[in-house]
Amino acid sequence: MNSLSTYLILAAMLFCLGLLGVLQRRNLIGMLIAIELMLGGASINFMAFNRFLAPEPAVGQIITLFVMGIAAAEAAIGLSIILALFRQMRSINVERAQRLSG
Amino acid sequence: MASMELASFPILSTILLSTIVALLVIMLIPEDRPKLVKQVSLGFAALGVVLSLLVYVSYDVDKGGLQFVERFLWVQSIGIYWFTAVDGINAPMLILTAVVLFTGVLTMWELETRVKEFFALMYLLVAGVYGVFMSMDLFWIFVWYDVSLFPMYPLIAIWGGTRKEYGAMKLTLYLLAGSALILPGILYVWAVGGGHTFDLFELQRMGLPAHVQRIAFIMLYLGFGILAGVWPFHTWSPVGHVAAPTAVSMIHAGVLMKLGAYGILRVGMTLCPEGLGYWADLMALLATIGIVYGAFVGLAQTDLKYVIGYSSVSHMGIVGLGLATMTVDGINGAVFQMFSHGVMTALFFSAVGYIYDRTHTKMIPELGGLSNTMPVASAFFIIAAFCGVGVPCMSSFWAELLVFISAVKTYPVRGVLAVISLVVSALFMLRVVQKTFYGPRNERWEHIPDVPLALATPRIILVGILVFFGLFPRLILDVIQSAVVPFVSSL
Amino acid sequence: MMWLFKDPVLAAACTGTWLPFLAMLVILIFTRRNQRLSAGISIASIVTSLICAIYLFTKLFHAGVPVQYEVAWAMTPDLYVPFGYLLDPHSLLMLLIVATIACLVQIYSVGYMAGDPGFSRYYAFQSLFAWAMLTMVIAPGMLQLYIFWELVGLASYLLIGYYYEKYSASQAGKKAFVVTRLGDIGFFLGLIFLMLGYGDLGILNINQAAAGHQIPGPLVTISALLIFCGVIGKSAQFPLLTWLPDAMEGPTPVSALLHSATMVAAGVYMMSRIFPFFAASPDAMAVALAIGTVTMLLASTMAMATYDLKQVWAYSTVSQLGFMVMGLGAGGYFAGVFHLTTHAGFKALLFLCSGMFIHEFHTNDMRVIGQSGGRNLKVPMISMTIGALALSGLFPFSGFFSKEAIMGVLAQHTNKVWLFAGLLGALMTAYYSFRLIFFVALPRKLATVPAEDHGHGHGADHGDEHHGNAYWAMAWPVMFLASVTCVLGFFQAPLEQFLTGGHAAAAAHGAGQEGAGHGMGHYVLLAGAIGCALAGLAWAWVEFGRKRAPQEGFLKKFPLAEILFARRWYLDDFYRKALDTLVYGGLTSLFTRNDRRVIDGAIDGICKLTVGTGRMTSFMQSGMLQYNLLVMVAGIGLVLLFFFI
């Protein structure tokens, strides 16, 4: 069996799990983690494509490095915002935050 | 000779600019000088009258065609031109606008609240009207058309009367919905025409394919028709007129509704003769329904302004019928009717306006016997009513004569129906006159003074115009023909 | 302006017609405040017109050919409306009549209307009327005729509704205008058809063309019938005759003006104007004849049932008009016109006389007038008797000759029914007119007089203070007219020569009739007619005149008939009902409801719908973060579907 597809399936599963988590976890931290999963899936894709059928070798890895950095920054920002929110509402449950609507 | 010198001088742009200058000047006048505001706007209105009369008089009928042409490139990449000109069709319209504005300003002489804004907005409105009448470039026609529409909202909503906010919103949205059909129509024609000119006559010369004309014409017809009060799309007119303050009703019913008919004639019929031929039957049908319908519904109204609103529906139907005949006489009559109906309705509304200002009611049952206390004021309304009935030697008679003759010729059944409806219109006009002005002295209005001369002047002017062109129709008919005859031959 | 003086005839025509118009403008704009001045201006203008008319009449009396002037009033490639003057014998005669009557009425009004608040307005309207009527009379083209015909209608609307405070008056004015308008629609359509079919509306042209059969027959018939609708409306023929009796609400001089020579006569005049055209279509003529007959009989019956002085004359006017139409319809051009002429004289006379009574006694009820000593007013009493004699067609008064002429024409007609109808009409005419005369002249002291007081509101405020000059201002015109009535008949021959000389075609037609009319049959007819008239007179004498006469008509014995006549054969009720059910109850309310509910409702509905949709859609934006995310993901999913399917 072609091993590219395994990676792709793996990545897709990661991404879908992440998406599912984002949609279904009511815990903000959980959602953040789920987003990280989605990013991970994307990174795996880049790596795999680069490994199997890229003309010049480096690009995929470089992108992945960048993504990791960015993911870190994202996590930092996210956590800080969640923290601020926690100070306000004494909770990190999304359902507490639905006043703006319509 | 005069016209030679004038031809070089950009008089049309001057007329247009004068209104915009008036707008700016009025906005610069401090809030606490309402008198000055009125004087200034009256002055500019008078200037407009003088200039447009100058244009009208020095228009060379024998030469015909477009005169006082100003044309230069405005936006190069999509071919927008600044193209203003006068021919027999819009020359009378310019006078109409100027006169109605002038009389309108005089009519509002007693305005107290937010004077400055009122006159500023009115000048914005009139700038739009002038612009539409004198522009020969689709882009500008549309721009000015909308400019003339949207000031209606504040004008009605702020200074209006019965159900003003509802009326204002309804009218504005309805009319701009109409322009939502016009813009695609214009752009469609432009795009099919190659997309490098908005010049009306260049596009006409190109001669668009038939199917394009059909689509474009119906869009333009409906779009402009809404403003012209074409039958199923007329309900804004009574509501809006009832809500609007006097001068606004004058300008709106007197001039603005003509923009619609003028647009159908100038844009729709010029660009899409074949489309016209395809849809003319529908036009005639709707127009006839409008004529009959307006008269009948007018019978049932108890509010003076509603009555006038529906009479306008009926009279604008006559215009539509005339246009639909596609004959010289029909279109002559239609244009003539635009003019005389404009003057007539202005007279109507200014008369009602005076009565309303004094009695604070325009409900017919409450009024009655007004002729005893204010004979002159009532006389104005009664004269307008006669004009509406189509009494000869009033300008609207000639228009109706021409339209009906050609209508009977082209669409016998519909024409005869329209003619028969004259009885109904007579019935409802006279009914209103009787219920409002005749009858025993009404002590409720005893204290009310008759019109002072200052306020009578605008009405007298309007009456004078009606009778004058009724006695000497050729003075206007010849001018109109000079444009209509070649136009029809080009159809 | 020089051209005016180059041609005195034209100058006279212009002055004669336009002066009253100027007078109206001057009065309305400047001299409303000053009553005497207004009256002066108006009368001066009408007198001038009269002088011009006389001048034209004398000058062109022997000019065989009609004189015509035209300028283009409105001109388009397909339509040419000339404005001008056509001076042929017929128009000259009519011009003279109209000017005379108008002039007399205006002079008379000085007395009658004295002290009325709206004096100036009254004279302004009078001038307007005079202008319209005079210009209509000498119009060269049918369109101009139509235009001024409409203006006559307008002026009469204003004059009839002169006492606008009175509901009945304004109502009557409205009715007159609308009903005549109804007829005019037909007239207008007829003109349009004729113009589209033939292309020219010059009176002389269409007459010649029709006589020369250059116009296709059906077109002639249709347009003639339609144009005849105009006659029906204006001349109050059946079925549109009901407006005329109501029109008595106007001041009496107005009635005299409108219903003697001018407005209502306009219809007959128009018909006779294009007589050859009508004559070219036998069907149209037959219809005219029938309608004229019906009208005459109906009106006479109505006249028998009323006690209102003016009403009687009103009905008699209607019936006489019917009589004229009969004459014309039977082909008697001259007969019709001649009766029009004489009728103008004696009917104006009758109205003015009754006006004097009304002005004196402030009531229209003949019985009341009689008991309060109506006969003491010598001048009106005598003149009214003369008028009545003329009306019933007794020798030697003018009515006699003209009626004879018409009878002669009817006698020529193959179908004798018309003749008998005419004779019956003569009988009834004599009956009701003398019924009135006897009521006024030989009153009985009846125990119970239903004192129905039609007294005009204006009457009270000016009584006898200026009785003297007012009385004489009214008396002079009356006497003049009376004398005219006595002598006019003897001018039949020259008039006939004058008129038919003008109309070649009509001459052949009419002269043939008349010529045949003389001889044995003619005298029988003569006897018959006079017999009928006398019989009617005698009948009236038996019932009202002689001593111990019951003074209640035979109608009292037939209450049903009386009610029927009094209610004008329920014509009014019929119209009322039709109007209420058909127009107000039917179409109007239907359309109005449709306008409110359907059309406007649809518009508002669309707006409400939009806002509602907005409210619904806004639920998509819930506050819950993850639902929103779900929406987004779902959106992406849909987009993917869009691509994959």
Added chain:
Amino acid sequence: MMKWVLFSPELYYVVMAAVFFFMSLERQAEPRKLYKWAVILSGVGVLATVLGARLQGTLFFDAYRIDLFSQVFKILIAIGTFWVMLVCSELKGVDERRHAEFYFLMTICTLAMMMLVSAVELLTIYITLELSSYSLFLLVPMRKHDGEYAETGIKYFMIGATASAMMLFGLSYLYGVTHTTYVAEVVKALPRVFNQPAAVLGLVLALAGFLFKQALFPFHIWAPDVYQGSTNQVAAYIATGSKMAAAAMVIRFIGFGNADSGYFVQLLMVLSVLSMTFGNLVAIIQKDIKRLLAYSSIAHAGYMLIGILTMTEQGYASAIYYALAYLIMNFACFMVIIKVADDGHNLQIKELAGLHKRSPLLAMTLMLGLFGLAGIPPTVGFTGKFLVFAAALKKGYLILVIIGMVNATLSLYYYLIVIKAAYLLKPVREYLPVRVDGVTRSLSIALVVLMICVGIFPDRFMQLTEAAAAALLM
């Protein structure tokens, strides 16, 4: 070396960011001083971008392209930033100690968006996009004692992060099927591989990221909450500056694919129609002006897309012109809002009551701005719509244009409601008077003049936009 000149505007903003960074390190805060600095620096920034308008060339191994198109948008972004800085005089919405950071993040965001405009390579696009998003993520929750608006920040962050993750996933597929990260080549390669599901998936997901920035239906969900929940100034910035960047990005991305594939165009049509209709419908029932403007911005994204999806030079030019128009009109409205609610609270429509008395100038600016958004001549908004629709009809999309016009009429309804409030309603209670300082007066007069003149004399600007579009397609 010479190449760095091309980068000068961005460099300037780096320096500016540094300045604010150091200011943020100071102990005591001086809002007035910061405000002055911000105004001056951003003003100079506008100058810098204008000076760099004619630059051309590529940087960083062709990952970074500088042409008239990018420079025009940089100017727009710079102007937007400058205007927003101008109205920061009463920055009540943000805690005084944080002002320096506020300006710092603002500058960073501007910088990121400028780079985004020039980025033509997937990674660069991704990074710049994230940079701008993150600074916004931080700007939005910066609001002082934000009781009910606290959740805004987290919502924005979560949605943004998810969208960017999706985009990254999509980009990965694009990279996979086209073997390259240069947008130009990617788009060139796409038609060939369009039959593969992976390509479609990648394209759609990537588009999701882009359109998310432009708040196009169905990626609009963040907009209303963020507009409503963030400080007025930040909302203004998002509505003007970042809109420009998003528009530029979308135009750039689609602009490469001048081979018009039917499906793609159809998709965009559907999206634009949906977004116009949805935005206008929901805006009708709004009470909070900023939220209303958020929905109207969704609708306007739809109008702009009409111009873009024609995929003709004229279409892009019209879209650029529309962006310019939108910047002016929208900022005019926001300026009025900020000034009327200068204590930083959220403005309800009814609070505008009697504005024509409290400040006629602002009332007029608001009216013109709203009429402009509704597309009424002679404002610039009308000309923008006119050009967009003209471009669409050149391609024969008649129905699309009619729908667009109907929507314009629809939108007029709620704009009129606001105008009615400003001109017609009597104030229910006494509102504190509106303070209009010299800056605001001159700014609003300038805006009015711009709205009219750019609308009536479009020739110049159209030449510019056409040149930009030409540069884009080069």
